[in-house]
């Protein structure tokens with residue numbers, strides 16, 4: 478398949494018209510579908526859940542809740558969702574619906590804690606948008622409640638489930654390039670996409686800020702590839718939002734990680750995020766979505782670690798060897814699940830459903846990982862002088 482044809486076929490199936498699941502004689506479809514309820518008529522829901530659900534035989538989009546009932550109804554009808562709840566108590570009504578197995582929580586960051594705690598208390602599994610909370614303390618409490626109740630809680634770090642990042646991690650872990658010395662990751666969203674005054678990402682009380690929104694990705698990615706948590710934030714600089722200086726429209730942070738060899742130098746890392754990237758040549762938005770690692774005997778780069786299904790490449794340069802470029806749209810010959818057109822979100826949904834159904838997911842992201850990511854987001858904000866986002870004032874009733 479030529480790469481141009483492949484590009485269109487893959488993206489058509491990924492975002493426009495995913496092939497529908499095989500029928501009920503497929504053994505994976507014999508288990509009854511999980512009924513999902515969505516909190517809020519969020520803009521992210523179609524990409525993150527609704528389109529991926531179309532090709533998953535064990536997922537039923539069952540209900541949506543929004544304060545504004547006409548908005549809930551429009552959203553439900555547009556996406557083929559059976560039930561909708563509206564009004565001030567719409568979220569709670571959805572949680573009280575005994576038919577619902579799983580709650581998808583894409584609410585603003587500042588509401589993650591309250592509604593995830595309430596969903597878990599109602600006995601629902603939760604797929605929670607990233608970043609998981611406003612503070613690591615919130616994240617710790619949510620995972621501890623999920624654990625107590627025996628429920629699945631996953632922070633939706635979808636890129637982690639895609640073969641592209643898993644391939645990069647496997648190459649680093651194989652030792653082909655030697656121990657890792659340096660790892661940088663950047664996620665820059667072009668100017669104008671997100672930086673409007675009314676955007677929730679610019680709202681401090683709702684847990685806004687670039688390091689929360691797009692910065693959580695590069696931080697997660699360098700922690701993953703370094704296979705450890707940082708030992709320190711050595712510097713962090715924020716570009717402040719003029720209308721509210723507690724909000725960063727971009728942050729650059731230098732971190733160190735423990736050495737990957739006994740007695741060796743610490744691993745250096747720079748993570749960068751911005752919600753207001755200046756266009757190159759004045760008009761073409763410059764995509765900066767890459768992660769690059771330098772190891773003792775070579776380097777590796779993945780372009781587009783966040784949305785690899787659209788297009789990506791992995792460049793491997795062994796010192797003194799022949800450089801090569803790899804693509805990993807699907808798992809190759811290793812029994813991995815999925816198709817070339819599966820998005821990161823589709824891979825994530827597969828793993829999430831496997832976990833809820835008691836099967837072993839191919840990839841998983843642990844509670845410790847989510848807690849540590851939040852801890853280091855807070856440490857970066859501390860170093861940049863902006864401070865942590867406000868912890869939720871919601872008090873969970875002691876059971």
Ligand SMILES: *[C@@H]1O[C@H](CO)[C@@H](O)[C@H](O)[C@H]1NC(C)=O
Pocket residue numbers: 659660661746747769770771
């Ligand atoms: C990582 O970023 C730092 C700071 O910008 C830079 O000096 C270094 O060369 C970068 N390393 C890689 C592997 O890109």
